[in-house]
Amino acid sequence: MKKTTKKISALLLAAVMTVSLAACGKTAPSAPNGSQSAPTSDGGAGQSADTNTGSTGSFDLATTEFTYAGEFHDGYAWVAEKNGKLTLIDKKGNIKYQSNHSPDSNYISFESGVGYIGEEIIDLNGNVTYTLNNNRDDDGIAEEMIMQGGDKFLIKRTTSNMKENSTVFTVIDKNGVDLVKPIEVKFRNDNANWSHLGEGIFCCQYKAYESRIHCECILNPNAGVSQKFPAPENGHAYGFSELAKTESGKAWQNYEGNDGGKSIWGVATFDLATMDSQLIQTEGAYYVSGKTAYINDAAYDLSGNKIADFPINGYKDTPIVYIGEYSDDGYVPVILQGKDGSYYITYLDKSGKERFSPIKIGKYNSDDKVCTPTHFISRVEGSTVTLYDNSGAVKTEISSDNKVELFEDYMISKGKYYFF
DSSP: OOOOEEEEOTTSOOOEEOOOOOOSSOOOOOOOOOOOOSOOTTSOTTEESOSEESOOOBOOTTTOOOSEEOOOBTTEEEEEOTTOOOEEEETTOBEEEEOSOOTTOSOOEEETTEEEETTEEEETTSEEEEEOOBSTTSSSEEEEEEEEETTEEEEEEEEESSSOEEEEEEEEOTTOOBSSOOBOOOOSSTTOEEEEEETTEEEEEEEEETTEEEEEEEEETTTTEEEEOOOOOTTOEEEOOTTBOOBTTEEEEEEEEEETTEEEEEEEEEETTTOOEEEEEESSOEEEEBTEEEETTEEEOTTSOEEEEOOTTOBTTBOEEEEOOOOTTSOEEEEEEOTTSOEEEEEEOTTSOBSSOOEEEEOOOTTOOOBOSSEEEEOOSTTEEEEEETTSOEEEEEEOSSOOEEOSSEEEETTEEEEO
16 A cells, blocks of 8 residues: 655645445434523523432333333433333433423433433433523523533524624533634535534534535534634545544544645544644545544554554455444454345454354445444344344344344334343
8 A cells, every 4th residue: 555644734624535335323413503601590500400300210121112212321311101201211221310301302312421401401310500591581692402422512502682693603511611612604505514523522514516525613622622624625625434433632534635636535634633634645445434444455543553454445346335443352343235235244353354254134224223343233034133243143133123223232123122
């Protein structure tokens, strides 16, 4: 592989051709709108969000089928029974507290000991730590939640009064305090989307042209950074892969452009505090998944170090549609599309060798959660869903005619949890 390194200007982010292949993970939901600072009189710290709080019972997760069953974050998830309100539980089914909100609330989340429900940010005990401003003081300020990332929240704040007419985005903590300088963002098209890159760092991107994704701005509360970027030019577009995740304030970016008429393809490590990039240039294929970049026939960490051999250019002449991240024992999931049109999965070790012959997993699309670094599921026909570990050994089977989603140590199907 031809490899060189060079600095890229802070304004020329290094980056993205989103390889929107398949994902075992999912990005957080988003919905535009805003935020203010300081706790409020109707939602200050210490007030309860619910009439029934505390551990007041439990569910038998082996038998209970919920009308809503959320993903666990840091050991807790939202659930709801038929005609019931949202309840926060742990993985043993113990009730942490019950809310007054229904599952059709606009946006709900919980991670890192805090969450959002209704218009309130709450702690693990159900205490309201901040209530979003909805012109409550007749001040013309309206706030709306976009998404949560760890213990931080991205919001949109609109001010419309005699003195000001503005819309800005900012990141707040659980008490509603701004952690970055609010920034005005004028979206260049309707495809703009916010995403959480990890570590409480948020990025807004949009499709610039063809398959190029361009980064509009970055909000990094850990470094107090609110950074906007210029429009793409000269055949370049800069942004992050939809699967990219940060580690120690850095993230992988895909890069596509030209240099003196010569096409350049590659990926770069990008520092989300200093806005500096270091490009690894290549003439071959590349793919970014989480904290790992797969370039030609090698995998690299965010320090730019080669960590494994990997056949990105083709696996036994079979197209690769998804690459995951390495497990602690050194295996990475790879989803392939066979010549029969079906999808198969295997795990490769760090020398690029398969751990077992590819196993057919049935239908597949980019929204399906069918594998993790340690397990995968297969439904070839009928209602039987088989769970395997990353050695290809069968662990268990369940029967479901509905979609099954796989997470670290459990599955969800039609409101029911299956732990393993």
